[in-house]
Structure formats: structure tokens, C-alpha cells
Amino acid sequence: MSPVITSLTVYGQKDGTGLLNSTGGYNGAGIGGNSRDSGGNITIIGGEVTVSGSSGGAGIGGGVDGRGGKIVIEGGTVNATGGRYNAAGIGGGWLGNGGRISINGGTVNATGARGANLGACR
Secondary structure: OOOOOOEEEEOOOHHHOOEEEEEOOOOOOOEEOOOOOOOOEEEEOOOEEEEEOOOOOOOEEOOOOOOOOEEEEOOOEEEEEOOOOOOOOEEEEEOOOOOEEEEOOOEEEEEOOOOOOEEEEO
16 A cells, blocks of 8 residues: 555635644644654645644644654744644654654744654654
8 A cells, every 4th residue: 555645735814814723633643644644745824723733643743653744834823732742743743753844934833742842752
């Protein structure tokens, strides 16, 4: 079976008023991979994004044992909190690597649980 590469692009609406709130399912990221899944390709261009990982999932990125994937933030306000078991706010879930993270604009508040705010947690 070939791995599935997922993509998500978040655009803010007129005047940046778009909202996205998400919480990951068991061991999953708020936005990105489920348990043992990569975050795929995630791009945030605007709006207000507030996400939390569940258990060992990143706020944005991989689930438990999942790498962060390719995460690009161009603008907007991003609040990302990793799950309570060593997950990054943005990047890898518990035991996963951080992937590729680029922050080129916007306001980013990333909080890791007992680990990195951005990147990988072990």
C-alpha cells in the first residue's frame, strides 16, 4: 500500500475573519495526521486557527509516532497546543520527527507538552 499524502490550505476570509478550531482524535493532531500518520502538507495563509493535539498528537503536524510533514505559515493568527504526552505545538507527535516547518508571517503561538514548541518531541 502506498502512503497517502494529504494537503490542507487554510485561507482567511475577507479582512482575515475566517476561523478554524480543531481538536485531534485519540493520539491524533489537531490538524494533520492520526496515530502513526504524517501531517502531510499544511499551509496556513490567513484567518484565526486554534488547534490542540490529543494525547501524543501535535497541535499541527503528526499524530503519535508521526512526523510533522511540510508545514508553512504565511499569515493569520495560529494558536497550536501539543497533546499532553510529549507532543510539539507544531511539528511531530510523540516519537515523531518535526518535519519541515516554515513560518514566513503572521502571529504564531505554539506550545509543546513536555517537549518542543516547534519541531520534534521524544
